[in-house]
Amino acid sequence: MTKQAHFEVLDYILLGTMLCGSMAIGLYFSLAGKRQRTKEEYLLGGRRMTAIPVCLSLFATFQSAISLLGTPNEVYTYGTMYIYDIISTTLSNLLAMVTVVPLIYPLKITSVNEYLGLRYDSAVVQVVGAVLGVLTSLSYMTIALLSPALALEPTVGIPLWLSIVIVGGVGTVYTTIGGIKSVIWADVFQTVFIFAGAFTVLAKGTMNVGGIEKVWDIGHATGRITLDEISFDPRVRHTVWGFTFGAMIYWYSSFYTQVSVQRILSTRCIEDVRKVYIISIVLTAVYSSILVLTGLVLTAYFHVTKCDPLAADFITNNNQLVPYFVLLTLRFIPGLSGLYIATIFSASLSTLSSGINALAANTVEDFISKILRNKSEAVMTTITKALVCFYGLTCIGLAYLAKELQGPVTQMTFMAVGAVAGPLLGMFILGASFPQANYIGALVGCAAGVSISFGLAIGAFRFGHPTEALPPGPTDNCSQENITSLLTNYSILLTTQSTQAMPTESFITTASTSAESDSKLQDRQLSIFDVSYIWHPVLGVITTIAVGLLTSVIVSRFMRQKHRPEAKFLFPICRKLWNSGSVLETSIEIDDMDGIE
Incomplete structure (x- = not known):
């Protein structure tokens, strides 16, 4: 790096406001x-939360610093096909409305894994689901806590350990003392910073480049704007089908996590839960659009200024692109650096606080519920708070130990979380769709799914x-003397650039290089390890369901007493499909559950 951004008074004020407000x-x-x-008040807010704060909390939890840093990086590196993630999140929310909500909400449970124990009539299945859920949450929180620290250390000069400790420490403290209500309302507060920071960066960056039309033109010329990739080749990184089906399964699996289900169960009525999903669709679509456009602004800016920091080795990792852009090229705006750091910290805080609260709920309900059975509410609440603190410290330690991780954070998250989330989702779908499924089938199917998922990820x-990245921008003005002049006199440079013809020659080279990359892909033999990461969760789900159902059917032939699940443990559409006394325990349950819906 040639220079690092330095905080001014206003920067510290904005960052301090966010941290102190959360505390x-x-x-x-x-x-x-x-x-x-009481434990229920601490973990579920007494089941009296309303739709808006729950929706904002769910949004802030899943749209973490991973997306804030990773989505613009994806667009800059691979193009705008990532915009189709809006389709996958929309479909997953709609699917969750008609499956997860009527299945889980009426049960009035605390841990999502209690459903597995009840449906399969097996404590072992419940514990296995809890273990997979804990692994998923720890993987996600580790990356969410680490990614901003890795990006901020070289650009702002904040030591990696300090970023991790600040975010981890603040999140652990207010979650421990305030419970789920403090998590939800802190998420609401932090969502304001997330949107404010993301929109400010987009708006100011667009103005600096010369307007949205110029951003769009450069995006087309450099090959970044690609919206028509409909190849059926599973090796292609991002396609319409990949997002419509593959990424949709990934996001759908998130609605079976403790973080998501805990929000559903804390809501006061089922109508409010449906509102949560509808509002989430709008919020996510707006937010994703802002981040994709930010990726195009990065591309345009580096081409207009003829200084790409990655190509010039000013930064060492693609994940540092957005911090470099904001904290160096736009640092002359008072308070922008502080607002952006507050935005990143807010996104990490929301994910961490929600995650450790959920992990405490999992531990209390799935692992040590028998030990706490005869304990008073005060004792159980105290133990739960201690568990929140323990998991917070654990995440801080894991994030620091994982500091050597490299690569696009969105892909790392997808692969790490998807390797476990796919098989876990498979167990839920297997049990909620097929009354023939039993606990042996669920365990065997899950083992097969995990083996396939981890094998794919490691392979x-x-x-x-x-996937070959799109070529970076030019470095003509990246000398030590030019970069200082560039940062100081950018307005003059922009005026000069806008009166000149766009340097299309280098852009045409970029497009042809991308075409050559596609040709190389077609020439290569198909390998399972070249399949796009988007499809990994799908393969885990399919394997779990197929193996689990087949095993259940075979094993049931040798079982003296066959377990017939109650209708309330099936998806609504499956209750009607399997409405038979020989398959379900009772048809009266179906009518009762339809009334609840």
Whole structure:
């Protein structure tokens, strides 16, 4: 790096406001009204939360610093096909409305894995589901906590350990003392910073480049704007089908996590839960559009200024592109650096606080519920708070130990989380769709799914051919003397550039290079390890369901007493499909559950 951004007074004020505000919310719910005396109040807010705060909390949890840093990087590196993630999130929300909500909400459980235990009539299945859920949450939170620290250290000069400790420490404290209410309302507060920071960066960056038309033209010329990739080749990184089906399964699996289900169960009525999903679709679509456009702004800016920091070795990792852009090229705007750091910290805080609260709920309900059976509410609440603190410290340690991770954070998250989330989702779908499924089939199917998923992830890492990135921008003005002049007198440079013809020669070279990359892909033999990471969760789900159902049918022939699930443990459409006394325990249950819906 030639220079690092330095904080001014206003930057510290904005960052301090976000951190202190989050702590204040936790302190308020810890003290006001003395409402943290029961486990249900601490973990579920007494099941009295309304739709808007729950929706904003769910949004802030899943749209973490991973997306804030990773989505613009994806667009800059591979193009705009990532915009189709809006389709996958929309479809997953709609599917969750008609499956997860009527299945889970009426049960009034605390842990999502309690459903597995009830449906399969097996404590072992519940524990296996809990273990997979814990692994999923820890993987996601580790990357969410680490990714901003890795990006900020070289651009702002904040030591990696300090970023991790600040975010991890603040999140752990206010979650421990305030419970789920402090998590939800802190998420609402942090969502304001997330949108404010993301929109400010997009708006100012677009103005600096010369307007949205110029951003779009450069995006077309450099081959970044690609919206028509409909190849059926599973090796193609991003396609319409990949997002419509592959990424949709990944996002759908998130609705069976403890973080998501805990929000559903804390909501006061099922109508509010449906509102949560509808509003989430709109929020996610707007947010994803902002981040994709930000990726195009990065491309345009580096081409207009003729100084690509990655090609010039000013940065060492693609994930540092957005911080470099914001904190160096736009640092002359008072407070923007502080707002952006607050945005990144807010996104990490929301993910961490929600995750450790959910992990505590999993531990209390799935692992040590028998030990706590005869304990008082005060003792159970105290133990739950201690578990929140423990998991917070664990995430801080894991994030620091994983500091050597490299690669696009969105892909790392997809592969790490998807390797476990796919088989876990398979167990839920197997049990909620097929009354023939039993606990043996669920366990065997899950083992097969995990084996396939981890085999794909490890094989892709070691033997797969990574997708070739689009060529970076020019470095003509990246000398030590020019970069200083560039950052100081950018307005003059922009005026000069806008009166000249666009340097299309280098852009045409980029497009032809991309075409050559597609030709190389077609010439290469098909390998399972070259399959796009988008499809990994799908293969895990399919394997789990297929193996699980086949095993269940075979094993049931040798079982003296066959387990017939109650209708309330099936998806609504499956209750009607399997409405037979020989398959379900009772048809009356179906009518009762339809009334609840």
